[in-house]
Amino acid sequence: MNAHLAARVRGLRTARGLSLDALADRAGVSRSMISLIERGESSPTAAVLNRLAGGLGVSLASLFAQDESPLASPLVRWSEQRVWKDPGSGYQRRSLSPPGFPSPLELAEVILPPEARVAYDPSPRSIDIGQQVWVIEGEIVLTTGQDAHHLKAGDCLAMRIDRPNVFHNPHRRPARYLVALAADPSRAPSPSRSIS
Numbered sequence: 532m533n534a535h536l537a538a539r540v541r542g543l544r545t546a547r548g549l550s551l552d553a554l555a556d557r558a559g560v561s562r563s564m565i566s567l568i569e570r571g572e573s574s575p576t577a578a579v580l581n582r583l584a585g586g587l588g589v590s591l592a593s594l595f596a597q598d599e600s601p602l603a604s605p606l607v608r609w610s611e612q613r614v615w616k617d618p619g620s621g622y623q624r625r626s627l628s629p630p631g632f633p634s635p636l637e638l639a640e641v642i643l644p645p646e647a648r649v650a651y652d653p654s655p656r657s658i659d660i661g662q663q664v665w666v667i668e669g670e671i672v673l674t675t676g677q678d679a680h681h682l683k684a685g686d687c688l689a690m691r692i693d694r695p696n697v698f699h700n701p702h703r704r705p706a707r708y709l710v711a712l713a714a715d716p717s718r719a720p721s722p723s724r725s726i727s
Contacts, residue, residue: 532595536568536571536575543589544569551565557585578619581651592626596630596637600631612626613625623641637712640708645704648698650696651692653693660692661713665685666684666685666707669705669707670683670701673696
């Protein structure tokens with residue numbers, strides 16, 4: 532997965548004509564860290580990847596995806612789905628959507644370890660992104676902006692990712708949830724969004 536992330540970040544940066552310094556400025560991530568990630572020599576945390584995605588103007592989920600292809604299969608088997616583990620929090624993310632298949636929707640399954648916390652800062656993007664979180668097992672506290680939501684198994688929360696979001700598992704057992712993301716290019720991002 533580190534090799535895939537390395538190639539993906541480098542490819543998106545190059546396609547946008549950004550130098551390492553330019554992406555560092557836009558994402559709030561050091562040039563040296565981006566260089567290590569692009570060489571596959573660093574395993575970035577979810578927070579760092581989110582900042583890079585914002586600097587590149589894409590969703591975090593798109594960093595785990597492949598470029599769309601008319602030859603891509605609409606089916607991906609469980610054994611072929613990419614799994615990534617955040618070295619900071621230990622949370623595990625499984626990409627459920629068929630890689631490279633054109634779709635406005637991206638699905639991921641997340642396992643949040645006991646007492647883990649993952650925080651995402653908002654970043655300006657070229658498209659607006661909506662997200663829904665459906666808890667399958669366990670419980671999480673999802674804070675979006677100033678609003679905290681205690682979600683139990685079966686609960687589903689719809690949200691936008693233009694505010695700070697914190698996923699927290701306050702319990703001593705893992706929580707498992709589904710994340711569905713959809714891009715809405717017709718909604719321009721707010722100019723007031725800034726990189727933290």
